[in-house]
Amino acid sequence: MSTYANVRYSAEQKACIQQQLDRLLANSHFSNSRRFPSFLRYIVGEELDGRGEQLKERQVGIFVFERQASYDTTSDPIVRVTAAEIRKRIAQYYQEDGHVGELRISLPPGSYVPHFDWPEENVEGENAAFEELLAPISSPDVVQRTASEVSPDLPRPWPNLFRRHALITVCVGILLLAGVGLLWIKTRPSALDRFWAPALAAPGDSVVVCFPRGHLSGITLRDANDPSQQHQLQEGMSALIVDDLRPLVSLAGLLERRHQTYTLLGEDAATLTDLRQGPTIFVGAFDNAWTLRVTRNLRFRFVNDPEMNHFGIEDTQSPTHTRWSVDRHQQESTNNYRDYAIVARFHDASTGKTAIVAAGVARGGTVAAGEFLTQPGNMELLVEQAPKNWDSKNMELVLSTEIIDGRSAPPKIEAAYFW
Numbered sequence: 001m002s003t004y005a006n007v008r009y010s011a012e013q014k015a016c017i018q019q020q021l022d023r024l025l026a027n028s029h030f031s032n033s034r035r036f037p038s039f040l041r042y043i044v045g046e047e048l049d050g051r052g053e054q055l056k057e058r059q060v061g062i063f064v065f066e067r068q069a070s071y072d073t074t075s076d077p078i079v080r081v082t083a084a085e086i087r088k089r090i091a092q093y094y095q096e097d098g099h100v101g102e103l104r105i106s107l108p109p110g111s112y113v114p115h116f117d118w119p120e121e122n123v124e125g126e127n128a129a130f131e132e133l134l135a136p137i138s139s140p141d142v143v144q145r146t147a148s149e150v151s152p153d154l155p156r157p158w159p160n161l162f163r164r165h166a167l168i169t170v171c172v173g174i175l176l177l178a179g180v181g182l183l184w185i186k187t188r189p190s191a192l193d194r195f196w197a198p199a200l201a202a203p204g205d206s207v208v209v210c211f212p213r214g215h216l217s218g219i220t221l222r223d224a225n226d227p228s229q230q231h232q233l234q235e236g237m238s239a240l241i242v243d244d245l246r247p248l249v250s251l252a253g254l255l256e257r258r259h260q261t262y263t264l265l266g267e268d269a270a271t272l273t274d275l276r277q278g279p280t281i282f283v284g285a286f287d288n289a290w291t292l293r294v295t296r297n298l299r300f301r302f303v304n305d306p307e308m309n310h311f312g313i314e315d316t317q318s319p320t321h322t323r324w325s326v327d328r329h330q331q332e333s334t335n336n337y338r339d340y341a342i343v344a345r346f347h348d349a350s351t352g353k354t355a356i357v358a359a360g361v362a363r364g365g366t367v368a369a370g371e372f373l374t375q376p377g378n379m380e381l382l383v384e385q386a387p388k389n390w391d392s393k394n395m396e397l398v399l400s401t402e403i404i405d406g407r408s409a410p411p412k413i414e415a416a417y418f419w
Contacts, residue, residue, distance in 0.1 A: 014048050017116055020103040029089040036089065039064050039082055044105070044114050055112040081402050081409040083107060088377065088410060191379040194391035195345065196258070198279075199354045205278035206261045211248050212287035213240055213266035243363035244284055247370020251281055251358065254374045267291075275351045284366050285342070285359035286311060294355050299417045300342055300398050302361070311361050313340050313398055315415065324398060324414060326361045335406045340414070341365035343372055346394035357396075368401035368411040381413055393418045 009017070021044055024030060025037045042064050046055055057079045061067040065078055073079070087107050093099060104117040189197070199207065223229035240248075248264070255262045265274060267288045275290070282291040285302050295301050303323065304311045312325030324340040331337050341360035348355035358373050360366035372378045387393070396417045402409040 008050070009048055013116075016103055017044065017048060017105070020105060023102070024090070024093060024105060027093055029093050035065075035082055036086055039086060040105075040114075043107070043112055047114050052113045057112065060112055077402060078404055079112075081404060083112065084410055091377070190376050191383045192374075192376045195373075195379055195382070196254070197391065198345065199281075199356055200255075200258055200260050200279075205353075206263055207255060207278055208270070208275060208280040209248065209251060209255075209262055209264050210267050210270050210275070210280055210282050210288065210290050211240070211264065212244050212284035213268050214287070241287075241363065243367055244287075246367050247283055247358055247373075250370045250374040251283070272350065275348075276353065279354040279356065280348070280351065281356045281358065283358050283370070285361065288359065291357060291359045294348055294350070295342060295344065295357060295359070298342075298344065298346070298396055300344075300396050300415065302342070302359070313342060313361060315398075324361070324400065326365075331362055331403075335403070337362075337364075337403050339363075339365035339368065339401050339403050339408070341369040341372075341399040341401070341411070342396065343369050343399055344394075344396040346396065362403075364401060364403040364406070364408045365399070368399055368408045371408070372399060372411045378411060381411075382416070385413065385416055387418055390418055395419075 021040065025040065030036045030040070039060070043052075043055055043060065046052055057073050058069075058071075061071060061073065061076070061079045062069055067076065067078075087109065090106060094102075094104060101119055104119065106115045106117070108115060219233055221231045221233050223231070252262065252264070263274075263277075267284075267290050270290060282288060282294060285291050285295075286304070292302060299317050300313055300315055302311070303314045309328050310325050311328065312323045314324075315322040326337060326339055339360055339362045342357055344355070344357040346355055347353075356373070358366065358369035360369055382390070382395075382397070386395070397413055398415040399411040400414045401411045
């Protein structure tokens with residue numbers, strides 16, 4: 001049963017909803033964030049107090065994100081971006097084991113009014129419908145007619161027992177077909193499986209993950225007896241940026257789950273011989289020379305101005321050379337900007353192997369690219385605009401993501417090319 005904004009909730013219903021909200025927000029999908037719990041508690045509270053119909057984007061922006069009443073929702077999409085992320089995290093929560101039978105809190109697309117569903121009532125409704133289907137088998141209302149009641153001039157009706165057996169057979173057949181259908185759905189490869197299949201199919205190949213690596217001239221060490229005392233150690237060493245580490249960990253986790261051997265290799269140490277050993281995943285763009293090399297002749301490629309103030313992606317087949325650009329000064333001063341990324345999978349002629357690219361113009365774009373390549377729900381976006389046999393083709397995508405306070409929103413496909 002779903003309840004809407006114009007329905008009055010009983011005290012017991014409100015208590016159940018608040019309890020489920022607390023359970024939801026205590027989960028790791030929400031507990032590590034400050035924005036998501038504030039957003040959900042506000043809209044659920046408004047709905048339970050009977051003000052759900054008043055929940056609009058501007059109102060949420062004012063009361064949850066402390067925006068001015070006159071703020072521009074077009075240029076500041078923080079409410080829409082947060083709502084989209086919350087919908088994704090709610091879906092992930094209810095897909096986990098142990099949450100199927102819980103009261104479901106949902107946020108329908110295009111709305112900020114939460115909905116609540118009680119699964120046990122849905123189950124009762126389904127049982128009732130099934131009992132109604134089987135009612136002719138056992139209902140006392142079915143009239144038992146004897147042979148003497150049938151006119152000799154009329155054809156003798158089928159025996160009731162045969163009718164029952166026929167109906168039971170039909171019901172069993174329906175259940176078997178449903179079971180086969182569910183089994184097929186569960187065992188068929190997902191869009192994520194189909195994307196990765198060409199890179200993981202070759203037996204014996206080890207995937208190379210080529211990632212950006214910087215260099216430091218020294219680090220700060222703390223005294224074991226007095227941690228407040230610091231000492232500078234001047235020593236050359238390699239470093240990995242945290243935002244590059246996130247997609248690296250996600251990609252390594254995906255390979256682990258598929259029992260695929262892999263090698264992590266810094267771009268400064270990788271050689272062409274290394275990259276010829278197997279499929280390669282290139283992470284990062286302007287801090288990974290190998291990514292810039294392998295994407296140089298693709299339709300979508302990375303570009304920048306001579307002053308290194310604007311970085312972006314251009315479409316080489318566009319008459320006006322369409323660009324998706326990031327202003328470095330805006331990025332550094334506000335940490336709120338729209339970032340872009342290239343995700344690609346193609347046969348690289350220089351290595352003879354499959355190359356996969358997960359590279360953003362800035363760091364947030366690389367994070368979004370890594371998420372796109374490892375999250376099943378995001379990969380379904382690709383299927384919506386891909387040709388029928390897309391999984392056997394080379395492909396290149398341009399993604400966009402809204403960066404708010406340095407954090408990436410769910411990626412969106414800006415352009416796609418298959419060949």
